[in-house]
Structure formats: C-alpha cells, structure tokens
Amino acid sequence: MKNLIYVTLLLIFTTVAAQCGPAASSSPEGGINVSDISARVTTQNGAVFMTIKNGGSSDDALVGAKTDVSKTVELHETKMDENDVMQMSPVPNIPIPAGSSVTLKSGGLHVMLIDMQKELAVGDKIGLTLTFEKAGPMTIEAEVKDAAMGQMDQMDHGGDAEHGEHNH
Template sequence: MFARLITAALVTFLALPALAQQGPITVEGAFARASAGNAKNGAAFMILTNTSPQADRLLAAKAGISRTVELHNVVKKGEVMAMTPVEAIPVPAQGKTELKPGSYHVMFMDLADPLKEGSSFPLTLQFEKAGTVTIQVPVHGVGAMPAAPSKGH
C-alpha cells in the first residue's frame, strides 16, 4: 500500500512537475456543519469532480481542527443506518462523487474546538493519483444541507 503510494507520487512528480497545482480533481460546494452543543466530532461534505480518463480515489484527509480525520460512509446495519470508516472514497473517471449527508463524508474525530458557523478551515485531501488538493471549508449551520441538489450524471 505505502510502496504503491510512493511509486504513484514519484511517477506523478517526475512526469508532470509543472502541473502539480493543476490536477484533474476539482472540489466544489465544500462545507462543514457547525457543532451542536459540545459535540466532539464534525463532518464535511463536498463534490469531487475528476476530469481524468483514469478513476481516482480519495485516500485520506488532513485538517488542524481535530485529533484525527477519517473518511466515512453511511451504510445500513440491520435496521439502522450507521457511519462506518472506509479505506477510500472512489471518484470515477470523468465523473463525480458527492460527499453529502447520509452518504460519504469527511469526519473530524475529537475536535479541538466546536465548529462555529461563519468560520472556515483548510482541509487537505490526498488522492491516489491526483496527489494532494487543499481547500478552504466554510462552516455552515448545524443542520446545513448542500446548496444545490446533485443533477445526477
């Protein structure tokens, strides 16, 4: 796993040094939800668009606001919907993956401080092929939903 990651990073670096900041992944509509009360965990949502003819995967995320950052999905366990950590979030070739409430999301475990509506924080996303993409994530209200519904694809 790590050897593969390092190899991929090296190949990308050697082949496309001038394009490091112009990867095939774009991130739109990112937002996090403000913390309710003293909740210790938080979540962020966004739409990942991949213009590459190769499928990619979001492997990890980093932010300074919490002790750890995990990638989660929501799956049905028996009769209840439950959040589960996932190894990666797939982004199809020339397609989109929407991270949204009830589905994939970035999870902040053990927040240093509650997330306040109106603030924002940097989030670095690590993709298997596209490398890292850093975005600024605005904090919306406690029960915020995506601004525009997905148009499907």
Template sequence: MKRTLAGLAAIFALVMVAPASAEDVKAGDLVISQTWTRATPNGAKIGGGYLTIENKGSTPDRLVGGSGNVAGKIEVHEMAMDNGVMKMRPLDKGLTIEPGKTVKLAPGGYHLMMFDLKAQLKQGDKVPVTLEFEKAGKVTVSLDVQGVGAQAPGGDDHSGHMDMKKM
C-alpha cells in the same frame, strides 16, 4: 414602481446565485467544489465535512484521507442502511472517483469524519483541511461552516431557488 421592480430584480439575482462558498479547487484531473461543514456545539469532539468531487480525467482516483489543524484525525467515512439500521464505517481503502463521474460527500452518505476537534466550528467561519488523493496528491480546501442542522452548502436544500409566492 420602477424602484420596486429594480429591488425585486436585485433580490432575485442575489438568490439565484449559488450560496456563498469556497472557490472550486483543482487537483490533477479532479475538481472539488461545494466544500462545507456544520457548526458544532461548544465542546463537541467530532464533526463532518462535505464536498463534491468531479473526475474530469480518464483514470480513476481515490480520496484516501485528510488532515488539518482543526482535528486530531480526519477519515473518509460512509453511512448506509443495513437491514433498517443506519451504520457508519470508515472507508479503509478510500473512496474511488471514477473517470467522468462526480461523487458527492453529504450528510447521510459519504463524508469526512473529523475526530478530536481542536475548537468549536462556528457558523460563518472557514475551516482549512487538506485532502489526500491517491493520484492527485494533497490539496487544501476551505470548508464553509453552515448552521448546526444544515443539509446542504447554503444551509438548506433549496439550492438557490426562490419561492415567488412568499414575496
């Protein structure tokens, strides 16, 4: 019984920890976390990048672009519904992160669009990209490659929660 309880406690502790992801990265007053991307099929030429940016400062900053060896071009994009039609567009002026606010780049919303991928993004890999901010400058982060259909950094939307009924 003690072994079973110890095993369950160990599993519970592992599941409650946030999914394995890159360390938080600081750039000026910004904290960048939950950096990830989806695996791509062989031959795919585009991919998306997702992350969370928190502005701990007193002035706004703006994500204006990105770069990296993984792609020919990286842009900041937005997906939004327009009269029942999902539309995607580049944010030519960048994405503002207001002071004291957090902006999440996620599937179906703001995201990094990586064009002309140089190689397949494979689950389990880490992809370095450099983000460019108006005030904080350039900062390199590592995107954790999740599964093809992932919706969140851990590959699901459960955020580390465990269903005890399934044990």
C-alpha cells in the same frame, strides 16, 4: 498618462479578483475538481461535504484528509444496516472514477472530523488537505454551514464505536 491609466485599471482588476476568492479547488494534473464544500460541526465531531469531479482519463480515489481543527480525520460512509439502523463507519478510500463526480453528503460518504480541537461556529472556515491516490494532496477550505448537528454525536458508528487510531 496612458501608463497611469493602465496601472490603475490593473490594480483595480487584481484587487477585485483577489476578493472574489476561489469557487472551487482543482488539480489540473489529476483532473480533480472539488466544489460545493461545506461543513457541519458540534463540540465533539464534525463532517465535511463536497462534490469531487474527476475530469481526467484515469480513475482516482480520495485516500485521506487532514486538518488542524480535529485530532482525527477519517473517510466515512453512512448506510442502513440489516436492522434498519443508520451506521457510520470508516472506509479506506472513496473511488472517483474517470469522467465522473462523487458527492460527499450527509447520510452518505463524507469526511469525518473526530475530537474537535477548537470550537467552531457557523461562518468559520476549516482548512482541509485532501489526499488523492493519483492527483496527490489538495488544500480546500470548508465553511461551517450548520453547527446544530446533534444527531452526529449519537449516531451508531459501528464496530467498537471508538474513534482511536485507524491505519488505512
């Protein structure tokens, strides 16, 4: 009888724990923790935002990302140019210093999804694999929080303003 009670409690506990889902993704080997993950998308492009914390003793860097919802994924930075025009441009990596956090947000550093391959709506989930220089690959899930991001499509992307292949 006691075994039946323990088994029942164990089943209840594991069922509840499984439904909670992860609050953040982490890599114990590299000390990398990713939280506050969200995405904004339009029919053409999207962006993923998050906070990356490096709890390790060595500097690391986000060096790439990939997903199946867009043709191209790039690490981007948005900043004001000398003419006070916001420009978005690719960056080769995003440094994550040891013991620090870096926030990827609208108007700053972010993961850019270019040429969306499927239409997404608020509440949809995007699977994304982040690649760190030292911690390696980490798969995260971003929930689409805002689909009304018209300004992203019109923003000046600098340079030749094309989003073809970029070698990093």
